[in-house]
Amino acid sequence: xxxxxxxxxxxxxxxxxxxxxxxYTDSSSTYLYWYKQEPGAGLQLLTYIxxxxxxxxxxxxxxxxxxxxxxLSLRIADTxxxxxxxxxxxxxxxxxxxxxxxxxxxxxxxx
Amino acid sequence: xxxxxxxxxxxxxxxxQTVTLRCxxxxxxxxxxxxxxxxxKEIKFLLHFVKESKQDESxxxxxxxxxxxxxxxxxxxxxxxxxxxDSGVYFCASSLGGAYNEQFFGPGTRxxxx
Numbered sequence: 251x252x253x254x255x256x257x258x259x260x261x262x263x264x265x266x267x268x269x270x271x272x273x274y275t276d277s278s279s280t281y282l283y284w285y286k287q288e289p290g291a292g293l294q295l296l297t298y299i300x301x302x303x304x305x306x307x308x309x310x311x312x313x314x315x316x317x318x319x320x321x322l323s324l325r326i327a328d329t330x331x332x333x334x335x336x337x338x339x340x341x342x343x344x345x346x347x348x349x350x351x352x353x354x355x356x357x358x359x360x361x
Numbered sequence: 362x363x364x365x366x367x368x369x370x371x372x373x374x375x376x377x378q379t380v381t382l383r384c385x386x387x388x389x390x391x392x393x394x395x396x397x398x399x400x401x402k403e404i405k406f407l408l409h410f411v412k413e414s415k416q417d418e419s420x421x422x423x424x425x426x427x428x429x430x431x432x433x434x435x436x437x438x439x440x441x442x443x444x445x446x447d448s449g450v451y452f453c454a455s456s457l458g459g460a461y462n463e464q465f466f467g468p469g470t471r472x473x474x475x
Contacts, residue, residue, distance in 0.1 A: 291468055292364075292365065292466035295463055295464075295465075342461065346416050347392070347462075347464075348394065348406040348409055348417060348420070349394075349406065349464065351396075352403055353402055354403070
C-alpha cells in the first residue's frame with residue numbers, strides 16, 4: 251500500500267519562509283493534498299495539486315511536486331504566528347477516494 | 362451551513378469498557394469516512410460509507426470496532442471492548458458524491474483508554 255513520510259517538526263521565525271517536505275510511494279495518486287490542523291480543530295484543506303502539475307501557487311502557499319522523486323513540498327511565504335499548526339500531506343487512493351496521510355509536521359513560528 | 366460535528370469531543374474509559382462515537386456529516390453528503398490518529402503517528406483510514414452502505418472497511422483494525430450509518434445520515438463507531446491501543450483521535454469526514462470531492466473534517470473525538 252501507499253506510504254507517506256514527513257519530517258515531524260519545523261521551527262521558523264516570523265516573516266521567514268517555511269518549507270515542509272513529504273515523500274510518497276504510490277505514484278497512482280491523482281491528487282496530492284496539504285491539510286492544516288490547528289489545536290482543538292479538525293483538518294482544514296489548505297491546497298492540493300493534480301498529479302500532472304509541477305507547481306501550484308495560491309497566495310502565500312506554493313506547492314511543488316517532483317513526480318520522479320515522489321516528493322511534495324509546501325512553502326509558506328512570510329510565515330506568521332497564526333501559521334503554527336500541524337501540516338499533513340496526503341494522497342488519494344483508488345476507488346472511494348480514501349486519503350493516505352503522513353505523520354504530520356508540527357510547525358512552530360517564533361515571534 | 363453547519364460543518365461536520367462529532368460527539369463527544371473527549372472520552373476517557375477503562376480497558377474493557379464500551380464507547381460509541383458519533384459523527385454528523387454535512388447535510389447532503391453521501392460519503393462519510395472515519396480516520397484515526399494514534400499519538401504522534403499518521404492519520405489512518407478506517408472505513409468509508411456511501412449513504413448507508415460500507416464501501417470500504419479495509420482499515421478497520423479488528424472486530425472490536427463496529428461502524429454503522431443507519432438511514433445514510435449520521436454514523437456511529439463503537440469500540441467493544443476497548444483496549445489500551447485504541448487510544449487516539451478519531452476523525453470523521455464527509456464529502457459530496459464521487460471519489461474526488463473535498464473531504465470536510467470534523468474536530469475529532471479524543472479517546473483515552475486507561
